[in-house]
Amino acid sequence: MSHDPQVAARVWHGMRALVLDRHDRRKEVCAALDMSFIRAKALRRLASTPLTMRQLAAELATDAPYTTIVVDDLVRRGMVVRDVHPDDRRQKIVTVTADGARAAELAEAILGEPPPPLLELGDADLMALDRIITGLLG
Template identity: 75%
Template sequence: MSHDPQMAARAWHGMRTLILDRYDRRKEVTAALDMSFIRVKALRHLAGSPMTMRQLATELSIDAPYTTLVVDDLVRRGLVVRDVHPDDRRQKIVTVTPEGEKAAARAEGILDEPPPAILALDPADLATLDRIIATLTR
């Protein structure tokens, strides 16, 4: 199978433009939750399951001091709690609160809302796009 590097670059540029420029939901979600996107991202990760501070830092690709600032803010907002890890007293584990679950679900709802351009696609084109995206994200 022959690959056209220029076509691949065009497709990649188009995806970046679509997601990062035209329909960047990050601005919408940060305004709705009144917090930075890294805090939203942390909350979404923690809604999946509790994590140690180290695990969260790794998931977010941020350093430990910044992770502490992010978690401190989420604690102040009542969205997470930080406790001593039950199996290792040297570590802290961060767990989302019921209020945090609601905020994370609201964030997911905003981020998952398809833009009008995707909703307007012909059903066959949408099915093709869905198949391609599934292949790319496997």
Template identity: 60%
Template sequence: MSFFRVKALRRIAAQSYRMSELAAELASDRPYLTLVVDDLEQRGLVQRTQHPTDRRCKIVSATPAGQAAAARANAILGTPPPALLALPAADLATLDRITSELATLAHED
């Protein structure tokens, strides 16, 4: 499964979304997101249901299998690789400082 599909699944597992809200959250265009959600639905990881008050839109939510897959993805993505864990504390502190600065610069653009 592509990283974008995993990213979408993790978001959907955290909360249900309207397709338009999910597209905005993921900074994706709607046609591509529809293809992604179609694929996740075919895999049995998400389901679409009618919005309770707006017949024009669908709500996307995770199935139990989708919740489990998202939890597995979160565990994998939350576990640093062994090479990173082997770094000395001073190197980890330097790496943390550099990545924080890069994140700050990225948000300024």
């Protein structure tokens, strides 16, 4: 299939603008949780499963010292606990608390809320967009 690269670039630019510029929910998440988005992102990752500090750093694409700062703050807030890994005493494992899980749920709810222009699409357009996005995600 041969496509016009300018059209593909315009579509990509539009998708990015829609999600990241016009309807970026990250600021709303930060305000609702009173924390930086990287901390909210850490909570969201930890809500699904406990992770070692090394795994969390990889998930967040942060280095070990910064990951420690993030986790230390979340521990102070009562959102996570850090314990010695049961299978490897040299590693620390981070687990979300009930308060952390509630904060992660709130963040997910905010991030998952479709923006008004998407809700205003007609059924046929929404179904076409759903088919296209699902196909792009493979």
